[in-house]
Amino acid sequence: MERVEQGVLFRAQTGDLDAFTAIVQAYEDQLYTLAFRFLSNSAEAQDAVQETFLRVYTQLRRYDERFKFTTWLYRIATNVCIDRLRKRKAVSSLDAEVTDGVESLQDWHERLASPDPSPEDLLMQSETCNEVQRALGDLPPLYQTVIILRYIQELSLQEISDVLHVPITTVKTRIHRGREALKELLARAPVS
């Protein structure tokens, strides 16, 4: 899973921008994919990736080399995405109160999952399995996180446990519940 050499990392830690560029280049695709699967929205996913790399850069000299670099990177990216989901949720519940809470559960979910999908989002989603992405967006962040790390990023259970700082048994329980919830959500999805 490691894609940059130690030497590049050391140089980036001294503020060498060429070395940092190599790091961005090595991980931008997978972090963008991760962020898009969390946020279902291209513009927001790009912001999240930018925020992640900015945090990585400023914190780089505090990175502890005893841990895998990718573990650290995924932890930061996951935190950035979950923060954004929480903020989105907070804003949505304020809206819901103002509008008297009469909206249907479906509207609520749609609004949560994809604020203003751009044509690019629609194109991207039609190329992929739209219902699966929507169901993923409807999962509670705790389950969404492990499912994305497991199935989209293809991390092992041990790696997920390292990223999230929770025991493997907890990772498994969350994956089980996430899978079960996805099964229910997909069973409810209209066949397109």
Place this chain on the structure above:
Amino acid sequence: MTCEEAQRSMHYHFDGDDHLHVRKARAHAASCTDCGRHVMDLEMVEQGLRSLQKFAAPPGLRDRILEAVREVPQKRPLRGTGGLMTREQ
């Protein structure tokens, strides 16, 4: 083994475990319509997730990131000599 137990144990099968309770669950699902269906549904979930494509970062994103990075200093290490840049977020 009850259906509930079988369905719970079956998730360990999807994790790649092969304990006795997983084998029992598989044997149960082979002869139980509900649990057989449950396994098929979970297989569909896995298939759906694995079929999600991996994206390439949009053009321009890297430049945007590098431009933003130029504007911020790196925090100094938590221990050790550190540098002159001490700005905290």
